[in-house]
Amino acid sequence: MMKISVVFYLGPPGSFSHEAAERFGSDLKPERSISAIFKRVSMNEGYGVVPVENSIEGPVNETLDGLFRYEDIYVMASVEIPIEIFLASKCDRGRIRRVYSHPHAIAEAKDYLESMGDLEVVRTNSTSEAARLASMDEAGAALCSKKAAIEYGLSNMDRIDPATPNITRFVLIGREYRKDGSRHVMLCIIPDRPGSLHSLIGVLANRGINMNMIYSRPLRDSVWKYYFYIEFSGEVDEDLFASMKQQSVKILYKGSF
Amino acid sequence: MMKISVVFYLGPPGSFSHEAAERFGSDLKPERSISAIFKRVSMNEGYGVVPVENSIEGPVNETLDGLFRYEDIYVMASVEIPIEIFLASKCDRGRIRRVYSHPHAIAEAKDYLESMGDLEVVRTNSTSEAARLASMDEAGAALCSKKAAIEYGLSNMDRIDPATPNITRFVLIGREYRKDGSRHVMLCIIPDRPGSLHSLIGVLANRGINMNMIYSRPLRDSVWKYYFYIEFSGEVDEDLFASMKQQSVKILYKGSF
Structure with a gap:
């Protein structure tokens, strides 16, 4: 796992985010909100560790929306922390x-x-x-x-004792990305017509690529319109990205790890 | 719009849920949580009004998960309330x-x-x-x-003044359902293999049916597995439901309105 310099996490110290951040660095700095972490990373002050999904409660909306809002911030790595x-x-x-x-x-x-x-x-x-x-x-x-x-x-x-397994997945975010990972994150806005989501994920299905996560989130500036957060695993190439782009109104590549 | 007898809503009085509940009935009773409303409805004590989605914050997880947990509770109607x-x-x-x-x-x-x-x-x-x-x-x-x-x-x-339009959609829940509405709610668990979501929503896409909402939620008892909450509009028949069922491990029809 990579070791890097300054890493911001959701504080105060002792949080599960703190535990996750320890996997990535040693110069760890608490922040008071997920949005504040995104702001720090966007100003090039360091990396960030943010929760992206919990096995019981689902997606962490503030993180998904942060990745959508800050187009120059990418997912660089991922770690699972058991929530005890x-x-x-x-x-x-x-x-x-x-x-x-x-x-x-x-x-x-x-x-x-x-x-x-x-x-x-x-x-x-x-x-x-x-x-x-x-x-x-x-x-x-x-x-x-x-x-x-x-x-x-x-x-x-x-x-x-939890009634059900409770795990939170955290991601490392930063302003660089690797293209050589096995897991990939994309954000897509698709045309507002019947069948458009079907066409988009058909690009993956036709190649036998497994989707690990798909979450829809509201586009805050227009009512009942959405973007999709998609994570998938497998071999990718420029042709795959081009095909996904063809099915989208807007598409953001958010890194591989 | 239907007028019915006892309707439970998320209290205390004066909440946006209270405003929504007034559209459906007159004998309105506050409850302290969404889960408590589901419990009342499941014990046949009346109907419930619960928020299902907000135009900025997205789905209300407690409502989606309540519909999944209580298989005999259905969505019967829907209303949008501007959040001022x-x-x-x-x-x-x-x-x-x-x-x-x-x-x-x-x-x-x-x-x-x-x-x-x-x-x-x-x-x-x-x-x-x-x-x-x-x-x-x-x-x-x-x-x-x-x-x-x-x-x-x-x-x-x-x-x-909100920066973006802010509307919450509430649904009326009860133990009956109409089959004659134009909008339909389904909950689906699909096989854990590449292409299975593509096949499921292909049933709708092939008929030109528009999906209004699709949200994935974790299955609380197994890690990184999901069910899908799907709402769509259009003409449906038994054949459509049969085709969706064929693509699913488990499927719950949750009403039309």
């Missing part, structure tokens, strides 16, 4: 009155929280932000990573 | 220190909030919940609907 959530606190279990976390973690721990009786649930921007807040609250706990619990001195930890 | 967001408070504009709202509204009002200087932003479950909280906070404001502002006595109102 802990209920972590400084105080004893019985004294917890408030639980802080990101909405995804709250959703995952729903049954667990219900079994704990009447608690105030506070939504936060990230699980590591939750850990930070819980560390300053005498009756507070966080749903967060083990890393975040340690970072903020929340020494009472209980692992929440 | 107001900054509303009891206190004077200059005294606002905290702004409450749903993350979508916060995202939309980002520029407006930044122009107001250093404010604490508190995320809530709904815009009407935000209005309720702001009404109890001497230095609080909410980003909410006009309806919610009035409901909670927030008489200082400023309309936030």
